[in-house]
Amino acid sequence: MRICSIITSFTSGGAEMLVCNLAEAFAGGGHEAAVIALSDAAQVGNAPDTEAAMMARARAGGAKALSLSLANRNDWLGGALALRRALRDIRPDAIHAHSARALFPLALAMPGVPVVLTHHNSRLSFPPAAFALFNRIVDSYVAISDQCQTLLRGHARKPIRLILNAASARFQAQEPRMAAGRDPMILAVGTVSAQKDYPTLLHAARPLTEALAAQGRSARICIAGGGPEFDQLRAQAVGDPVELLGARNDVDALMRQANLFVNCSLWEGFPIAMIEAAMSGLPIVATAVAGNREMVTPGVNGALVPPSDPAALAQAMLETLSDDACYSALSQGALRAARRFSIEGCAAAHLDLYRQLIDARRPHLSAPPLTRPVSPCE
Structure with missing residues (x-):
């Protein structure tokens, strides 16, 4: 399976650490994992040396790590074009956005594969009205806690999967x-x-x-x-x-x-x-x-x-x-x-979700032929 995860930037925040840990676990399990950052660390006020270390660690673990270097977070068209180019090279089977910012360029990029969104907080960092767009793009949401699940239930119109966070061994x-x-x-x-x-x-x-x-x-x-x-x-x-x-x-x-x-x-x-x-x-x-x-x-x-x-x-x-x-x-x-919080269990839960979403998108097999003619009146 080819899995693409999207973050805002490579930084030492919890969400970013989880994404990199999961990418290592996916790659270690024989999957192709890639982590895309929308912006360079310096562009959003984060430490470039931390970014370099995290990218190097992800690559050493067998995953791809790259940044789209988007300086203007409101340039949705430019972001969509850059994201589309990156996805063309990665050819993912599933895309997991770990930042709501990623959904706007994703909506324009039209990747044609299942999209998952994890909101990593018990409060919204964007207007609730944004869910009108998110619900059109997202195939499933992931909640990292009971409180996050309760929050999503008030706005999401797609399935919500509870997968608790995890840390590196x-x-x-x-x-x-x-x-x-x-x-x-x-x-x-x-x-x-x-x-x-x-x-x-x-x-x-x-x-x-x-x-x-x-x-x-x-x-x-x-x-x-x-x-x-x-x-x-x-x-x-x-x-x-x-x-x-x-x-x-x-x-x-x-x-x-x-x-x-x-x-x-x-x-x-x-x-x-x-x-x-x-x-x-x-x-x-x-x-x-x-x-x-x-x-x-x-x-x-x-x-x-x-x-x-x-x-x-x-x-x-x-x-x-x-x-x-x-x-x-x-x-x-x-x-x-x-x-309760092993990275192996967390990775397995994510992979199970991706497989279900991929299978749901596959065309249904044709029904087997009937053994006898059926009258329209039957």
Whole structure:
């Protein structure tokens, strides 16, 4: 099977990581996989070195990786022509758009094969009226969480398949962590955007470090992620005990170094970084918002706190890091929770969907000839 996935750009966001991981899994299973980015990373404010690393990794895994280099996202005709040229070379059996932006040029390119759309969030990033067009182009939608499925049900007029996100096996820890350590590293991972609400983590950092200092401990609080709002966050972080690492290609190594994972988002779809953290055996402190609630069970693999509440976030982090027996139990719970999210299972579910859609498009076989004449009156 030839599978073409489309993203906005090659960046370290969760959707993009999932697409590249799936492409590797497809290629490893003997399929022809290609990932097309609509724009270069620099054209949309993302890190070119991360783009280069992701493209190189996809190619090393046996998949094609290319960018259409579209500078103007509203140039639908130019985008359609560039996309059509790329699809002519790839000759896909199925196309999976992981960005709603891809559907407009796809509508003009008229690929003639099944089209799937995954919306990777529990909120819409486009007007609901756009579904009038999407429903004409899309053969099936994919929801990455229960909340995303509920959202799509309100607008989609084509089948919706629930396929949970997954993370690369390179994050998998073999054993749970037994203790938080004297001077823990606290890690947040994700694109720097309003959705991630990193200012709440900045405001929680000082009371946390002061409470740990009272125990004779120190903490390293790190945010790994880039994006158009990175410089603004860096200006806000001046004087706070937080390290901004920027976009990183070694998140798996950072997870192994870390002692606690934190997510302070205002909303989510189903964060890949949180799955990676659970696979790494990290207890998780996260905001009680859609997506996060489906991953974190309080007292089992982490803690949930109200969004935009620095005091509650700092207290939950402190409590998790201050009780070794509780910490160890949460680490074991994280590893158990992560078992649901294997990239192999996720890839198999996608391949099953593609096969069904391809089969549905094939012409029906002619009915077998009748063994005797049939009267019109019968």
